[in-house]
Amino acid sequence: MNPLIAVVGATGTGKSKLAVDLASRFNGEIINGDAMQMYRGLPIITNQIPVEERNGIPHHLLSCVDLEAEAWRIGRFKKEALRLIDDIRSRGKLPILVGGTHYYTQAVLFKDQLVGEGSDDEDGPEPFQELPSTSDKWPILESSPEVLMEKLREVDPVMAERWHPKDARKIRRSLEIYFQTGRRASEIYAEQKLLKNEAVMKDEGLLRFENTLIFWVHAEKEILNARLDARVDGMIEQGLMAEAETMSDYLQTKQSQGIEVDQTRGVWVSIGFKELAPYFAAVQEAKLNEEELENLKKRCIDSIRTATRQYGSSQVKWIRNKLWRALSDADMTRRLYLLDSSSVKGWDECIAKPSEDIVQSMFEDRPTPDPKSLSKLANTVLGAKEEQGRSQPNSDMQCFTCDMCNKTMAGEEQWNIHLKGYGHKRAAKSAARKAERDAYFRKRELEAQKASDSGTDP
Template structure:
């Protein structure tokens, strides 16, 4: 059957625990899909599941990369993950992929449809907007093409020249998307919009030929989800626990490593890899203050608490971005493949109800798939599942997914909006209407002044004649 179980969800929802439960129940092994958890020696900052909670289950691609190792690109991760999946199956076990970095997970779940793949593989990312979630996969191509280090304004201007379709899609502040679109053109010699159009055509042809877009036919995706307010409180508490467990010590270790490299004249790119992990970069002001000779304990403590609060905020924001990816990118991919029934939402809002809301339903679903029996309706699992799925389906029906996103600029208000919906909201808004009235009044005033000026010129002309 070649089954594959994928567990996705925001940080703090219980993905790792569910994976261990399922691996224990169905003789499985776990493949980590979180880019940060691949780094060795930082179990707290990267939120690795403790050894004592793994129940003896083998965990692959976790704590396997050193600090000085170049960040893995998505192609490297996919290749190794697929190798592990095959190896686990050959040993008669069930592979379970646990994704925190969801574009890693998605690259494993779905077949490539990107044309000229051999040209873009060196760029690491496969898929239209993978760059939205991380800068860790962007290769160091700026040495070859210096314009990639130019200002966003210059990059956008160049993109308008070589690929006006993509330039019109991105908001001027979407700097990573603009850079990536330009980078694809420089790497392949073809506009990204042209490549993506062919990609969509290939997907449609695959569906028409009944060729599945999922890499493995027997795939289940379990989305561990929690209500926003509950999850935010849980994440705040988890940050506090991380501090108690030694977060500061690990961050100090990373900071000392950077200082040591700097003293050797070695510059570390802190915009990639583990250096962008939540819990380190937010503490940079604190470690900088510690090194000041005139630092006092009270000021240092204030800075420290401020940095910890920024960690809480960043963690909550990261959870939101993970959910956004699932709702948009993963949902769209499943919809295009016609396999929405493979996605199951498990409500982890109340951890005291874990057995009832998470463990038992997930085991029943997996068992049904392994027995080649019909799996339940995803909406039937819980009220949360029904609400989320129905709301998203309604949004998908109301939106024409074949229509590419486009940016609109209002010359009156000097604002740029992304998408037809936001553009129409702006046009109907009070602010835009006030701006139109003000513009009309200015035009009326200017016309009046021009008329007076012409009358004055005419009067002077008459006087000159006389």
């Protein structure tokens, strides 16, 4: 059958636990898909699953990269992950891909990805840094949205029509693609979309493996945020400060040797170290008293909590948008199963049992359930995405500018809403009255001019 199980979700939802449960039940092996967890020697900061919780299941690509190494690029990860999948299957076992670096997992799940969505390119972007150091090479990318849009209209007018003039991130991304590849992003997207359409028409499918199941371990936002705050406290108790201090000492040693370490890449961007960097710098300077140091430490730990919550939100956003869109393009949204992990006590009922039943159904070639049927949360979240897809079938939005109101709208739906709005109608009436006045005065001027030419009074 060549099956593949993928487990995705925000940090702190229980992805690793589910992967171990499924591997234990179905004779599987786990492939780590989290860039930070590939680094060795930092199990707490990188949130690696403890050895005693792995139930003897082999974990690949976990704790395998040295501290000074850069994070793997997408192409390298995809190549190694696919090799491992073949190796695991050759031994009659089930490969289970789990992780929060969704650039990685999506590159493995799908055959061809658009630029920036898990590209197959060996030199594709690193996780957390889509296109590193581009502003150094092309300083214009640090310009205002107005300057960026002007340049994009010059090099790629098709993409310029798609983006709102104030959406600097998307405009910048289109320019990055042009500068890096020498080709218009609109041309690249059009080609890749054509390839996807051809694959669908040939019934080849866009998923790399036909028998793929994706489990999205999810939780209500308020519950997850509280859980993440508690998790940070637990990491502190387990020794996060000691690991961060080890990293700080490593940097000090390298600096004393005249070696500058790029702290904008690799493990140095992991949550837990960069937030504590001001504290360790203050310790080195020895200018603060004990109370000031303790207060600084508390502020740094608060920053870890905030960054962790923000990272969790960004992971969910990726799944809701990019993963869902890729599955929708492949007509495979039915392969995404949301499992509600809001209740820790309900793990067996809400997570373990339904996921095992779904995998068993796949192995026995039986119909799998409607993903929306698994829970109220699944019905709410997945139902909303399906409804959004029906109401907005064309994701290639075009921007419309109302010169009368001096406003720009993204997409035909927003444009129609604007046209029906009170503000636009009021502006239209005002413009009509102005046009009538202007026409009246132009008529009077013409009549006056005629009268003057004929020597009579108007």
